[in-house]
Amino acid sequence: MTAQPATAVLIVAAGRGHRFGGDMPKQYMPLQGAVVLTHTLRAFLQHPDVAQVITAIHPDDRDLYDAAIAPLGTQPKLLAPVHGGAERQDSVRMGLEALAAHGPAKVLIQDGARPLASAGLITRVVSALDTHAAALPCVAVTDTLKRVADGMVGDTVDRTGLARAQTPQGFRFAEIMAAHKAVAGEALTDDAAVAERAGMAIALVEGAEDNLKITTQDDLVRAEGLLSLRLGDIRTGSGFDVHKFDAPGTASEIMLCGIPVPHDCDTVGHSDADVGLHALTDALLGAIGAGDIGEHFPPSDPQWKGAASWKFLAHAAGLVRERGGVIASADITIICERPKVGPYRPAMRARVAEILEITEERVSVKATTTEQLGFTGRREGIAAQSVATVRLPL
The missing domain is CATH 3.90.550.10 (Spore Coat Polysaccharide Biosynthesis Protein SpsA; Chain A)
Structure with a gap:
């Protein structure tokens, strides 16, 4: 040819x-x-x-x-x-x-x-x-x-x-x-x-x-x-993440949705163990069919030990933009008995919007408990689920 x-x-x-x-x-x-x-x-x-x-x-x-x-x-x-x-x-x-x-x-x-x-x-x-x-x-x-x-x-x-x-x-x-x-x-x-x-x-x-x-x-x-x-190809992805708590007294704060939140237990994880950002990262990757967070940032790789989770989320948002898409909405629900999330929600929304480079009105951060049932009810750990919607070119 x-x-x-x-x-x-x-x-x-x-x-x-x-x-x-x-x-x-x-x-x-x-x-x-x-x-x-x-x-x-x-x-x-x-x-x-x-x-x-x-x-x-x-x-x-x-x-x-x-x-x-x-x-x-x-x-x-x-x-x-x-x-x-x-x-x-x-x-x-x-x-x-x-x-x-x-x-x-x-x-x-x-x-x-x-x-x-x-x-x-x-x-x-x-x-x-x-x-x-x-x-x-x-x-x-x-x-x-x-x-x-x-x-x-x-x-x-x-x-x-x-x-x-x-x-x-x-x-x-x-x-x-x-x-x-x-x-x-x-x-x-x-x-x-x-x-x-x-x-x-x-x-x-x-x-x-x-x-x-x-x-x-x-x-x-x-x-x-x-x-x-x-931008008529509308995609939705979901994400879920869990991190267990270390013994009480091991920390004074944990990272949640990119914000340090006071807590007496540390979260156990390879990175900074931010369940909110991890769940949202997986939701974005899922929406564009790009695998999951473990494929892009494997816990076996020492360079990600203690890494800030905002880098993971920014990477996923960048992949959306590379495909010519836009992030229409990002919704995160944090599941735990402690710490209390309510006082920090405005700061969390602002930080997530900043990382994604979208307006705050497109970001939602919520929190709920499991009525003292299960591992979160026993305060053994924390979980988060997320849904993200993106719009890609037809």
Whole structure:
């Protein structure tokens, strides 16, 4: 079988987004449990036709970029970012120059603030480059167009043959690299315009109405709704954990849901024996079909002796995010006669929400007894059960 030409992707995310308003560039605004750029990157990193992804960022945004890629986990396809220039065209040229060392045959150029590119759209653009030097996704203009001046409506514009251009725009790498070098210093509207100037024939590819570019606050709200529709694979997982108590007088506190709680008995376990976080970790792992806590953090491994259990829970939450999912809810029930949980519940909810990087309203911590029945009733140990709901892309 003949190997397919390598396709690289350049994400342009160096802009300031002045039309969006506020101090935060729009590509770093929160969107469905991550930021806009995280969703943009994920769409291309997960696509089988993409070999490398590089991002052009503003020199001041490295910390924001690092936070944006953290939910994606280890990604061999993701190259180190490059600094963009004063104008978008400069950023694209710098990104292409950085990609040249990797020798791609094709390149897709994508706006960092366009987070909803579907796998089908990406495939259409890549495939078009097999027979054309350039490919541009477009959506037909359906609204009536009016020419306006000085706040007044003028004549109606014939929309026949008009279309709205989107990204990713695709090109054969060598040709678009040469085209960008040839127009350095000029101001052109997009990369297709650069290709036009070089005389490249550009194939039309079917775009998508929901492949919106976030320009205003209203666009961000619409993107939230569209992503909610895509996250329609709803999963629920359950977890249960038990730890016995050591002899009275062996401790002054135990860890429960990430919070130290006064108690005269220590909990026995390989890590810090936090039953609440252990149960929730198993619930999240179960919801995404990723095994259990023992598979990821085996008690036979000495590196986890005395480890803080929040690390286990953060790992499970990271796996959800790597799959493009969000945590919809986390519910923990602690079962014991002692210690009393009630006074510490607000702090527990806040700590669990912090670890999961979700809002407190999505976290519940409850406590109950077994009416002095069983090992918990005899105060020989403590137990916890948990239910977690996650939403994954369809």
